[in-house]
Amino acid sequence: MNSKLNFNQIKEKSNLNLFNFQNIQLGKLCDNKAINLNLSGMVNDISTTDTDLSLKNNIFNLFEKKENESNYFFKNSDKFVNELFKIYGEENCLCNYLLFEKNVNIKNVIDKEMKKISLSDYFACFNKAGILSINIPFLEKKGKIVHNIFNPTLSSMILIVKSNKIIDENMYKKYLKKNYIVYSLPNNLIKIEFDEANPPYYRDTLDSKIKIIHKIIGKKRIALNDIIKEKSYFSILWTPADTYKINSSLLSFYSFDFKLIGSLIIKKNDKLWFTSFSNINNNYKNFKKDYINKVNIIENFIKNYYQDKKTILSNDYKHYIYNS
Numbered sequence: 001m002n003s004k005l006n007f008n009q010i011k012e013k014s015n016l017n018l019f020n021f022q023n024i025q026l027g028k029l030c031d032n033k034a035i036n037l038n039l040s041g042m043v044n045d046i047s048t049t050d051t052d053l054s055l056k057n058n059i060f061n062l063f064e065k066k067e068n069e070s071n072y073f074f075k076n077s078d079k080f081v082n083e084l085f086k087i088y089g090e091e092n093c094l095c096n097y098l099l100f101e102k103n104v105n106i107k108n109v110i111d112k113e114m115k116k117i118s119l120s121d122y123f124a125c126f127n128k129a130g131i132l133s134i135n136i137p138f139l140e141k142k143g144k145i146v147h148n149i150f151n152p153t154l155s156s157m158i159l160i161v162k163s164n165k166i167i168d169e170n171m172y173k174k175y176l177k178k179n180y181i182v183y184s185l186p187n188n189l190i191k192i193e194f195d196e197a198n199p200p201y202y203r204d205t206l207d208s209k210i211k212i213i214h215k216i217i218g219k220k221r222i223a224l225n226d227i228i229k230e231k232s233y234f235s236i237l238w239t240p241a242d243t244y245k246i247n248s249s250l251l252s253f254y255s256f257d258f259k260l261i262g263s264l265i266i267k268k269n270d271k272l273w274f275t276s277f278s279n280i281n282n283n284y285k286n287f288k289k290d291y292i293n294k295v296n297i298i299e300n301f302i303k304n305y306y307q308d309k310k311t312i313l314s315n316d317y318k319h320y321i322y323n324s
Contacts (some may be wrong), residue, residue, distance in 0.1 A: 070271060070275050070276070071093075071275065071276035071277070071278065071283075071284045072139075072141065072275065072276070072277045072278075073277075073278055073279070073280075073281050073282075073283070074277065074278070074279045080145075081145070081279060082279060084099075084137060084145075085278075085279050087102075088102050090285060091283070091285050092278055092279060092280045092283050093276045093277065093278045093283060093284065093285035093287075094139060094276075094277045094278070095139075095273065095274050095275060095276055095277065095285075095287040096138055096139055096272060096273050096274075096275070097263075097265065097273040097274060097287060097291060098287060099136060099137055099138065099139070100136055100150075100238075100250060100263065101252075101260065101262070101263055103134065103136045104134070104150075104236075104238060104250075104252055104260065104263070105260040106125070106254070106258050106259075106260065116223070116225075117223075117224055118221050118222055118223055118224065119210060119213070119214075119222040119223075119224065119227070120210055120214075120221070120222075122224060122256070123206055123207075123210050126152050126206050126236060127205070127206045127207045127210075129151075129152050133149045133150070133151055133241065134149065134150050134151075134152070134238075135147045135148070135149055136148055136149075136150060138246075139275075139277050146245075148240055148241075148242065148245065148246050149240065149241040149242065150238040150239065150240055150241070150250070151200075151238070151239050151240075151241060152206065152236045152237070152238055152239075153196065153200055153203040153205075153206065153236070153237050153239065154194065154196060154203075154206050154209045154234065154235075154236065154237075155195075155196050155234075155235040155236060155237040155251060155314065155315075155316040156194060156195045156196065156234065156235045156314040156315075156316065156317070157192070157193070157194040157232075157233070157234040157235070158191070158192070158193050158194075158231070158232055158233055158234075158305050159191070159192045159193075159194075159213065159227065159232045159234070160185065160189055160190070160191050160192075160227065160228040160231045160232050161189065161190050161192070161217055161222060161226055161227055161228070162188060162189060162226040162227075162228075163188060163189070163190045163217045163218060163219065163226075164188050165190065165216075165217060165218040166184065167182050167183055167184045167190065171216070175212070175216060178212065179194055179195055179196060179197050180192055180193070180194050180212065180216065181193040181194075182216055189228065190216070190217060192213060192216060192217075194209070195314045195315055196237075196315060196316065197315055200237060200239040200249070201239075224256060227256050229255065229256040229257050231305070232255075232256050233253060233254065233255050233256070233261075233301075233305060234253075234254055234256075235251055235252060235253045235254070235314075235316070236251075236252045236254065237249055237250075237251050237252075237316050238250045238251075238252060238263075246272075247267050247269070248265050248266055248267045248268065248269060248272070248273070249266045249267070249319075250263045250264065250265055250266065251263065251264045251266060251316050251317065251319075251320055252264075253298055253301060253302070261297065261298055261301045262294040262295075262297055262298045262301075263294075264295065264298060264317075264320045264324075265291075265320075265324065266316070266319050266320045266323050266324065267323045267324070268324045270288060273287075273291075274287040274288040274291060275287075302317075
């Protein structure tokens with residue numbers, strides 16, 4: 001990625017306001033004045049009861065029916081379009097799923113200073129994104145470029161943290177009502193499982209979720225070094241503010257070593273998300289194939305955290321299964 005790109009110049013030319021995690025430091029945002037706190041999206045009432053659904057039966061069969069491949073060529077691409085391809089493109093091709101993923105990806109070099117940051121620091125950019133919202137460029141037919149606003153909420157989390165605090169029955173019941181499962185592990189570890197049950201428009205902010213975790217652990221500051229990273233993860237649901245234009249939400253999975261594992265599209269529209277755009281004539285990339293591979297990666301990633309359970313279907317994950 002070109003770190004020297006002046007996004008303000010591009011924003012003025014395109015009327016876009018880009019939020020890009022890859023070009024900012026944790027906890028800092030580019031100037032974004034498009035404040036929109038109205039969350040909207042999935043409203044289907046899906047049972048949270050555990051089922052024996054097979055992931056392979058419910059995910060991979062979604063891709064058995066092949067659709068006609070489509071691609072578009074920018075005949076007269078201007079400076080902004082060329083910069084989009086230069087920064088985000090793969091094989092001189094773009095699709096809206098690729099644009100989304102690269103804008104919600106935290107990709108930082110973890111040096112000594114980064115290792116000293118806290119859990120709150122890590123979620124700072126997500127917190128501010130929830131307040132300011134994220135504007136992501138979106139490609140429509142015939143090369144029209146618009147923008148879409150996505151709002152993040154915490155979807156699910158498994159967090160194992162070093163702590164000497166004792167978890168009693170009263171604490172367990174108190175936080176269970178708020179969708180947290182808390183229990184002690186050997187070697188002074190606490191495990192917190194969270195699964196959001198509320199619809200997107202009725203969810204608390206990320207900041208409030210992190211404050212509850214601090215209360216559970218009994219620390220005002222939880223260092224990332226105190227988190228057992230290989231056994232912890234979280235997922236963020238990105239909900240579009242304008243559901244008339246975009247009827248899909250995206251469920252992104254992250255590890256605590258600053259990696260985006262991938263994003264699942266809820267209410268997937270192939271033409272909307274995987275249509276290949278290029279500034280080179282007769283150039284095409286099969287983005288749907290890439291997405292199918294990403295689904296497999298995410299499935300294997302999640303299975304590592306739920307090996308002792310009959311099902312790995314969280315609430316938002318069920319929405320993905322039933323609405324893809």
